[in-house]
Structures are given as C-alpha cells and as structure tokens.
Amino acid sequence: MLTKRIIPCLDIKNGRTVKGVRFEDIRDAGDPVELAALYAKQGADELVFLDITATNEKRKTLRDLVREVARHIDIPFTVGGGISAVEDVEVLLQNGADKVSVNSSALHRPELITELASRFGSQCVTVAIDTKNTSEGWKVFSKAGTVDTGLFALDWAKEVVERGAGEILLTSMSNDGTKGGFALDITGEISRNVIVPVIASGGAGNQQHFLDVFAAGADAALAASIFHFQEVPLPELKQFLAQNNIDIRI
C-alpha cells in the first residue's frame, strides 16, 4: 500500500535553519543538514526546505545547501522559495533536489508550471498554494498571506494540475501557527477534486490533527515547529497513526 507521508519543513535563511529548533541530540540546531539527517533517521518520509533568504548570493548558497543535503540524506526532498525560471530548477535538480515548489512565481506567470513540467516531468513540480478562509470562501493569497489574488483555492488547484503540477502543497494561512489542527474542509475538497497528491500544511498541534487530516483525504502532512520543538516526536506520531489504521511507513 502507498503510505501517507509525514513531512518536516525546514525554513532556511542564508543556508541555516531559522524559526528555532530545540533538539538535545544534535550539535548545531541551525545546521539544516544535521537536522535533516535526524529527521530522516526518525522516519520522516520526505523533507521540504523553504528558502526565505533575500540576498544576491541566494542561489549559490541554496545550491550548496541542496548539494550537502543530497550528499548526506537518503530520502527525497523538495526545495522551494524564489524559484521563477527553468534555469533555477535545473541547478537545484542537478545538485540533488528531487522536487521544487513554486508559489508566487506560478501565480505571477502560470505558464511556468507547464514549462517546468515539460522540461523536468510533473513529478518534480510541486505548486504551493497559500489559502485563507474569507467571507467569500477559501481564497488564494500571495506575498506571505497579505494579498488576496482574487482566485478561489479550488479553482487555482485545478488549474495548476491542468498546467502540469504533480503535487499541491496546500497551506491554510487561517490555521498556520494556531496548533488547532489542519484546515480539513478545504484540504478534503481539493484532494477529492484533483488527481495529484495533496500535502496539508498549517495548524498541526498534536497527533490527532494528523489522523484527522488523513481521514479528510490528505496524501501527506507537513509541519515545522512541532517537530523542531519535539512537541510531537516523529516516531511516536507514526506509531499513533499506524495504530489508528493509517497506512504509514514505520
């Protein structure tokens, strides 16, 4: 059986993890490679690295990081942040990334999705969608959740899949950081209406939240701080899900 995936997310700035990490058993909590290796050992099914660097040296730093991750980590990983051209993706994949995630650049120029899919295959093109629950329904937001694009999340999800996306990373900005659980309704709705896998993101606070979002139809679930601060340790989470009849790799 294909298993549900648990995906720790590492926010990267200038080649280091940010937002805080608290592990006693690693030397340097800011070293993404060390943290990634620990997660891989603990049973993470994949990793996502989101680069939030804003310097001119960005591409080179990210390329070097991708290379070091690929050298040491034997599970798949996705790299996102600031990718706006075929050439950006080429560099990341050549250095060992398995997938890339595009967000604002796809909103800005949707043809990019098709260009990437036809050049590298849909399987390495993840489109990240940031959504908020508004009075009109679930809308797509850009610029870190500040700008309403006018698009409905379900419509945009269908469009990116038509254009060649192989996976959707759906982040509910309404739930993100609340630790009150994932956005079950929109995650389920999009998952039922597109053919590609959907990664749920935003709102994880405990083990039950993962069970709920898989029951709602998510193919994978992503979280950051609850893993970084060991509030929900990965091995225990996977045991819990397996005991509750979720197909999961132990």
Place this chain on the structure above:
Amino acid sequence: MKTVIVDYKAGNVQSVLFALERLGVQATVSANAEEIQSADKVIFPGVGEASSAMRALKAHHLDQLLPTLTQPFLGVCLGMQLLCQHSEEGDTDMLGIIPVQVKRFEVAMKVPHMGWNNLHHLKGDLFTGIKDDEYAYFVHSFYAPVTEYTIAQSSYPEPFSAALQYKNFYAVQFHTEKSGAPGAQILQNFLNL
C-alpha cells in the same frame, strides 16, 4: 571495480553519485561509448519525460550502444522504463531491451504514484537481505505491468513491476538512492553482482 553512470543530461545523476559515495564507491559519469563499454557496472538513472529522454539518448548515440552491453546494468525509475519496448508516455518507442509495454496509471488513483510503497515477490540477488514488505520510494505516472521479467512487485492498487530483469539488464522503478537503508542495500547488491 569501475562503475559508470550513463550521462545523457536527463538523469538525476548527482543523487546516484552521492548514494554510491555513501557506499564508498567513486563512480564516473560519462556518455562516452568506450568508457561505458569498459565499465564493470553501468547505472542508468532517469527522471523526466520519456520522449525527450529518448531524444537525448539518440543525440548521444546511446540508443545503439546500451542494448549491446553485457556487464551488469541497472536502470532506475525512467531508466527502467527506457529499457522497455514502448511507453504510452508520448507514444514513445523505447530502447526495446526488455519486451515490456509501459502504460499510464488508470485515473481512479492519484497520479503520480508518489511516496513509499511495499516491495513484494522479490526474486534474485538484487534483493538479498531485503524482506518482503520492505518500503521503497516511488515517483512515477507510468508503469510496467507484471510479466515474466518481473523480479519485484508493488501495488497501486493493482500489482505492477517494481523491478525487472532480462539477462544482465536489471531495472528498478523506485529510487534506490532515495529509499533509505533498504535502497542502499539494493544498490550494494547490484554492485556485488
């Protein structure tokens, strides 16, 4: 021992190089006929789309060379499908080394088939030390059906070929280089052939 990774600018060469490096093996990346012919082991990675990969192989004259090789050969992911006869992806004639037709997954399931899935019905030396039910990482939208050349199966939801073998040509649909410890073991088993 000389291990060569076939370079046709359509493979995830770096990940395979690193996986070999973790096993203590320095491999050469090459599209050169003599280099490939003289290798003890040849690894043929691949990601991307079938017809463009075939075009790249032809551009490097590898479509003529690869079928003539006699040393242990390992196709990975698209590298497995390229060894087959034909693919529904882009209605592409492949290398034709293994007489198998590659098909697209039916749309009742999510496509691509992406994530960790079990290996079953393991046959032969490639799977020495790998237990039935072990997990491997897959990412693909097209598959090879189960035939007499199947040496490992997985299911989505129907059984398909997770690995193929025809003479010296071994091939795996999953990514050995991204399948954790079991993937590393399978790669080591190949190097031990």
